[in-house]
Amino acid sequence: MFTVGQVAKRSGVKISTLHFYEEKGLIISTRNNANQRIYDRQVLRRISVIKAAQSIGFSLQEIIEMLSSLPLHTAPTDDQWEKLARLWEEKLDEKINQLQYLKTTLGQCINCGCLSLKNCGLYNPSDSNGIHTPGARLLTPLPRD
Incomplete structure (x- = not known):
């Protein structure tokens, strides 16, 4: 599990961007006993996919639609990634x-x-x-x- 600061540092995005992604339903966090956001490791892969999609010109709405078929709470399966790759193509x-x-x-x-x-x-x-x-x-x- 990672704090919001750790995810920001490891992913290279600002904390405010993580909050924005979460608000848009692109990523998900839970809260610890101190009511701080904490993230599963799989969120780093999801953020990488979001950044890759943005770098090749997909709009935020397109990214939201493309990622909607992937699970938020667990890492996607190979089949799910393959389906997403075909959609991207x-x-x-x-x-x-x-x-x-x-x-x-x-x-x-x-x-x-x-x-x-x-x-x-x-x-x-x-x-x-x-x-x-x-x-x-x-x-x-x-x-x-």
Whole structure:
């Protein structure tokens, strides 16, 4: 069992980050007799997975969803880790496709000089964001009719 300070030191994250992860349901602690948080050893692996996911660009919500299938109180089984790895692979392929799209269209955008976000082929292809998606515009390929 580790104190919050020990987990922070061993994992390389701030204590406030551990509290945040716990608030979001990503990790779990128990309380000792002095009402201090204590963590099982397996929390270090879970934090490592969270940090790895963040480093490759997964959002906090994506991480929460991906880790929701893993147990909080025990270390995951090999099968559970394998299932998570397959899910990550699918999501990484999606991100790679988005980045490749951005890479191939970015040159056109830089050379365009249109200065029009309404008609920008990268930011709002075919001026279709209002038709296909509500809200803020994103640098991702939109569905084509």
